[in-house]
Amino acid sequence: MRGxxxxxxxxxxxxxxxxxxxSAAGGSARVCARVGDRILDLADAxxxxxxxxxxxLTAPTLDPLLAAGPDVWRATHxxxxxxxxxxxxxxxxxVDLLLPFTVADYVDFYASEHHARxxxxxxxxxxxxxxxxxxxxxxxxxxxxxxxVVSGTSxxxxxxxVPTEGGVQLRATARLDVEAEMGFVVGVPSALGSxxxxxxxxxxxxxxxxxxxxxxxxIQAWESVPLGPFLGKSFLTSVSPWxxxxxxxxxxxxxxxxxxxxxxxxxxxxxPWGLDIDLELEVNGEVVSxxxxxxxxxxxAQLLAHLTVNGASLRTGDLVASGTVSGAAPDQVGSLLERxxxxxxxxxxxxxxxxxxxxxxxxxxxxxxxxxx
Amino acid sequence: MRGxxxxxxxxxxxxxxxxxxxSAAGGSARVCARVGDRILDLADAxxxxxxxxxxxLTAPTLDPLLAAGPDVWRATHxxxxxxxxxxxxxxxxxVDLLLPFTVADYVDFYASEHHARxxxxxxxxxxxxxxxxxxxxxxxxxxxxxxxVVSGTSxxxxxxxVPTEGGVQLRATARLDVEAEMGFVVGVPSALGSxxxxxxxxxxxxxxxxxxxxxxxxIQAWESVPLGPFLGKSFLTSVSPWxxxxxxxxxxxxxxxxxxxxxxxxxxxxxPWGLDIDLELEVNGEVVSxxxxxxxxxxxAQLLAHLTVNGASLRTGDLVASGTVSGAAPDQVGSLLERxxxxxxxxxxxxxxxxxxxxxxxxxxxxxxxxxx
Numbered sequence: 246m247r248g249x250x251x252x253x254x255x256x257x258x259x260x261x262x263x264x265x266x267x268s269a270a271g272g273s274a275r276v277c278a279r280v281g282d283r284i285l286d287l288a289d290a291x292x293x294x295x296x297x298x299x300x301x302l303t304a305p306t307l308d309p310l311l312a313a314g315p316d317v318w319r320a321t322h323x324x325x326x327x328x329x330x331x332x333x334x335x336x337x338x339x340v341d342l343l344l345p346f347t348v349a350d351y352v353d354f355y356a357s358e359h360h361a362r363x364x365x366x367x368x369x370x371x372x373x374x375x376x377x378x379x380x381x382x383x384x385x386x387x388x389x390x391x392x393x394v395v396s397g398t399s400x401x402x403x404x405x406x407v408p409t410e411g412g413v414q415l416r417a418t419a420r421l422d423v424e425a426e427m428g429f430v431v432g433v434p435s436a437l438g439s440x441x442x443x444x445x446x447x448x449x450x451x452x453x454x455x456x457x458x459x460x461x462x463x464i465q466a467w468e469s470v471p472l473g474p475f476l477g478k479s480f481l482t483s484v485s486p487w488x489x490x491x492x493x494x495x496x497x498x499x500x501x502x503x504x505x506x507x508x509x510x511x512x513x514x515x516x517p518w519g520l521d522i523d524l525e526l527e528v529n530g531e532v533v534s535x536x537x538x539x540x541x542x543x544x545x546a547q548l549l550a551h552l553t554v555n556g557a558s559l560r561t562g563d564l565v566a567s568g569t570v571s572g573a574a575p576d577q578v579g580s581l582l583e584r585x586x587x588x589x590x591x592x593x594x595x596x597x598x599x600x601x602x603x604x605x606x607x608x609x610x611x612x613x614x615x616x617x618x
Numbered sequence: 619m620r621g622x623x624x625x626x627x628x629x630x631x632x633x634x635x636x637x638x639x640x641s642a643a644g645g646s647a648r649v650c651a652r653v654g655d656r657i658l659d660l661a662d663a664x665x666x667x668x669x670x671x672x673x674x675l676t677a678p679t680l681d682p683l684l685a686a687g688p689d690v691w692r693a694t695h696x697x698x699x700x701x702x703x704x705x706x707x708x709x710x711x712x713v714d715l716l717l718p719f720t721v722a723d724y725v726d727f728y729a730s731e732h733h734a735r736x737x738x739x740x741x742x743x744x745x746x747x748x749x750x751x752x753x754x755x756x757x758x759x760x761x762x763x764x765x766x767v768v769s770g771t772s773x774x775x776x777x778x779x780v781p782t783e784g785g786v787q788l789r790a791t792a793r794l795d796v797e798a799e800m801g802f803v804v805g806v807p808s809a810l811g812s813x814x815x816x817x818x819x820x821x822x823x824x825x826x827x828x829x830x831x832x833x834x835x836x837i838q839a840w841e842s843v844p845l846g847p848f849l850g851k852s853f854l855t856s857v858s859p860w861x862x863x864x865x866x867x868x869x870x871x872x873x874x875x876x877x878x879x880x881x882x883x884x885x886x887x888x889x890p891w892g893l894d895i896d897l898e899l900e901v902n903g904e905v906v907s908x909x910x911x912x913x914x915x916x917x918x919a920q921l922l923a924h925l926t927v928n929g930a931s932l933r934t935g936d937l938v939a940s941g942t943v944s945g946a947a948p949d950q951v952g953s954l955l956e957r958x959x960x961x962x963x964x965x966x967x968x969x970x971x972x973x974x975x976x977x978x979x980x981x982x983x984x985x986x987x988x989x990x991x
Binding site for chain 1: 722723728749751754755757758759760761762763764765767774776777778779786787788810811813834837840841842843844845846847848849850852853854882883884924925927928929930931932933936991
């Protein structure tokens with residue numbers, strides 16, 4: 246953990262809900278914060294209070310704040326907390342929220358052992374549940390940054406080639422699924438050729454979002470050998486509008502299961518970044534699953550260390566997703582493929598909400614299925 | 619083909635070398651053009667000649683020009699050609715060239731049948747050379763946009779986990795390879811949910827670059843199942859500094875081999891976008907291979923149609939690479955894995971140049987191997 250001097254001393258009530266976003270209030274994009282039940286207009290507050298780094302909060306995205314680094318992040322969190330305690334701060338009601346930052350590269354991992362085993366059992370019965378490489382390193386791939394959208398955007402049922410009895414046909418997917426995930430938002434870039442160690446995670450990552458990695462299982466299964474998922478994933482990825490800063494997660498940091506395994510040095514954490522957070526997956530108003538983030542084999546710090554161990558650089562706005570969060574129990578899985586054993590998927594009009602409550606409020610990511618064009 | 623009225627009537631000498639780039643002359647990034655043997659300062663020329671869309675040429679990247687669309691592209695090509703014929707235009711000598719555009723998403727395909735078969739024979743002997751899906755659709759994956767660099771950038775030998783006799787170890791790659799490719803640069807965005815048809819290729823794509831998809835074969839082989847290449851590719855991708863507009867390729871457009879196969883409607887071209895271009899792969903001053911682009915099974919218009927058939931949107935700066943260009947003969951392959959049958963790879967200090975000459979001059983992409991840190 247970071248030393249006490251660096252720790253943000255939030256009141257418990259504020260810890261529960263403390264996040265940054267971008268609203269479309271008044272027709273222009275404005276940086277705002279959600280503190281408890283209130284939404285603060287940070288551009289307005291920063292100007293009126295003479296905030297030292299006003300440019301960071303008057304931009305139309307969180308990008309400048311993300312790039313500013315941990316010292317500025319902490320100073321900003323403290324200032325926002327102070328403003329929130331003051332009654333004359335301008336609050337916003339019923340704001341339309343925008344994608345809060347510019348997504349640079351989007352990388353998606355596969356960090357849940359339960360998910361990897363479940364998918365293997367369903368899609369490749371009789372084969373080894375875990376691939377040979379899985380326990381040695383986090384397995385991941387690059388996704389499409391240009392189709393990351395904010396919560397509320399409807400998901401148009403995608404078309405793609407799938408095998409049918411009459412041969413391979415371009416079809417609307419019959420197996421539209423979700424993946425309940427968390428995404429980690431990079432603020433501070435790293436240099437090409439310089440790996441980011443597990444201990445440097447909080448020097449680079451600003452905060453977290455909830456993420457729904459919409460997936461077309463039939464398209465994905467047919468196309469994925471040997472280069473991985475492509476059309477089956479690239480049509481849409483939804484994120485929550487609120488970015489919760491890492492500082493607000495201190496109380497839920499725990500060791501991840503990989504800490505008890507034999508790891509290469511670059512994946513050994515000296516301070517844990519596993520997260521004791523429960524997600525909730527809801528379809529048409531019914532909670533179908535409660536995926537526990539604490540069961541994720543690899544922590545986000547390990548994901549980032551792996552992503553950069555080959556010298557790949559980070560940019561402000563890189564979005565690093567955990568992969569589907571699945572626990573051991575049938576009602577703890579993060580995809581419908583696992584929940585309903587491949588027998589049932591999303592219908593047109595279905596609404597999916599992923600949220601995280603409890604000790605840390607990450608808000609929600611929501612989307613409704615629109616029929617294929 | 620486009621109608622004669624839309625065709626840019628370049629002189630043969632100009633057709634041979636006509637490209638846009640960004641120079642670092644005078645300490646600031648400036649849009650320039652290479653026309654024949656001259657490099658023109660377009661910011662200077664556009665201002666002095668009162669060019670109607672001067673903002674497109676006074677930016678520090680090609681991004682605004684890319685976004686402007688085909689009508690403006692044609693008007694700009696014509697203006698540049700006129701300026702080049704004039705002796706008083708400001709020429710630049712020995713310019714340092716920068717990455718000419720902001721890479722949005724980077725997608726890499728696998729469009730050469732010979733490459734797919736060669737790799738399969740070498741890495742998976744005894745298994746079917748072509749996967750079941752390969753002839754039905756272009757196979758591709760997303761790469762890392764943030765590590766696309768301009769020609770001349772050295773490639774630091776990457777580390778990554780590889781299996782060894784003593785178990786999986788974090789090692790500097792022992793199998794550093796190249797892939798000679800062409801990249802297609804998207805100018806005009808497309809809307810989410812609206813596929814771009816093969817016939818709309820030239821409405822969206824501005825031009826082409828040469829591309830070297832540096833690859834660490836040992837890291838790649840170990841990590842790639844089931845999600846595809848990751849660390850084995852993400853450390854660096856190099857592109858040529860000159861973007862050659864599609865208009866300059868009219869004379870080399872041919873039918874690609876897939877045109878003679880049974881294709882789904884969305885991959886059937888009414889006008890061909892196969893390209894009769896010979897690449898050259900040089901290692902330490904010796905040409906080791908001459909990969910013929912005409913042998914590529916899928917045309918770039920087919921790649922773009924596939925990429926968007928699921929509704930994925932395009933952004934200005936999307937870079938769509940062909941995959942390794944390999945022909946049928948042993949001296950026509952685009953990777954060293956194929957050229958030297960996996961027996962020899964790049965050593966520290968080796969310099970690799972990929973160029974394209976002949977009817978269309980695409981310039982070159984160059985890089986030297988730096989030792990692992």
